[in-house]
Amino acid sequence: MRRILTSLIAASAVAFASAAAAAAPESKDPIKITLNDWTGQLLTAHIMGGVLEKAGYTVQYVPADYLAQFAGMRTGDLTVAMEVWATTAKEAMDAAIDAGGVENVGETGMQAREDWWYPSYMKEKCPGLPDWKALKDCAEAFSMPETAPKGRYLGGPVTWGGYDEERIQALDLPFEVVHAGTDAALFAELKSAYERKAPVLLWIYAPHWAPIKYEGEWVEFPKYEKACYEDPAWGSNKEAKYDCAKPVGPIYKAVWTGMKDKWPTAYKAVKAYAFDNKGIGELAARVDIDGEKVEAVAADWVAKNEAVWSAWLK
Template identity: 45%
Template sequence: MKKTQTAILAAMTAFAPMAVLAEDSNDPIVIPIHNWSSQIVMSNVVGQLLEQQGAYVEYVTTDSQAVYESIRMGDVTLEMEVWEGAFGASFRAAMEKGGIVDVGDHNAVTREDWWYPMWTKEACPGLPDWEALNDCAEIFATPETGDKGRYLDGPVDWLKHGKERVEALGMDFTVINAGSAAALWATIGAAEADKTPIVVFNWTPNFAEAVWPGEFVEFPEWEDGCDTDPAVGPNPDALYDCGNPADGYLKKAAWEGMEEKWPAAYATLEKVSFTNPQIAEMAKLVDIDEMEPQEAAAVWLEENPDVWQGWIN
């Protein structure tokens, strides 16, 4: 680990003028850590870059929905992964109150929704249509769900509204929340052995698409207001009767006081932008290669100097 960090520092010195953050506050830049691998590694990548530039960085474990209020109040400095589908509502609510700023999008397209591995399609050939999925509900039944199909949703704090969608669309499914992202991967891995049909929450970018080919379920197309106005979507009496955005954003956010207090660090944050493959690689380093997030961040920096050198000039 020490050798890797030394290599990063050498690369920064050799290829880019060292950014001296003399004008920045000595107070810590507080970076939140959530419960999925790409966010943790990405946060450490940016934190390590800022530290190499002279900033003092602290990491805090923070709820992935409540973090936007924390940023707005200045208790947390920035957020590296604002997923439109999962956190867009919380982000917009904080923006309306003031105190938080949009620092721009990553060069990535996101999608978060119900998903199945391709072997499931063999058992339910009408997929990816959601109505065909519902017609096949019994093949997803488990002792826990009785005669209804099981849909394994993300952790409760991700607020994916699976239960609301099932109710709004009259689906014969019971929604079970996974305790963590790792539990989702473990479920897919266990089902792979005998090709058990499953439907789970998944998202892109992450490493899983390279390990388990699969497809997202196609629900009624997302329309603005589907999560706030019952009149939007096929069920006029319910919210969440649409799929999630198929081409969602991935944003960065910061406390509105960051630019004045840490101007050089804020300038770096503005330049930071990751692509789908880069984000998937970060997750792979932890979820497949079993590195600790700090080590994964250092390895990613060492292997990708051409990506980040321009961010620190």
């Protein structure tokens, strides 16, 4: 019996040593994951970071401008961007890829849509909706003292891009853009307006909890085509670009090209990372609605889903 116990202990020690060796990071330098300014991305970043820390890597979170982050990634000063939306940042990512130093490592599994959105109760005041042309005749229904008689469109933070001002000009819409300072401020205003049935027209995006929690619709603009953003001759205004809806499409992951050689297992994990709209929306609701901390929600997911994320590291 003593021999059996000794053998089992020895075997366990070998297995533990093998596991520890497998988990040893290829480099102790920190993998720098960017933090942008919306809840879903913060969760995605901390989930990926938590998984990499479980694998023995050093992780550093770096707040970064959503569109400007690729400059830091090209030089290796930033390592990973976990959410690059086809709707707003693919052009910036593709330009960085062409310049060198950045790699698109595939889709996250989430599908992006972001555009102008209104609560269903606003159709009574603007019955032609969701057709965008209705906004030409009922802009005053969306006005605020600072914009009257023009309508007020509440856009996302300026760093998100999106060409809203350009679209208003191209389609000759009697609206003014007011940018929310933060993601939290954007949805706090929606919550307040919805509870009071007050006028509101704003940027809503998916994956997110808002279009699930609140009844409403996206405005239907002319369908996006690449030429809309590149050729003024496309569309109804032959002298202006952006006279169409925002693009829809995947959410990608991007990394510094040196990652695959410096941290190959971590690189594989980022490539393998996958989530869906419903999953990230539910987690975001815990933060934005229930008041939990991003770090706590991400850590809870990592703790409960080892069977999922362990496969990313293989």
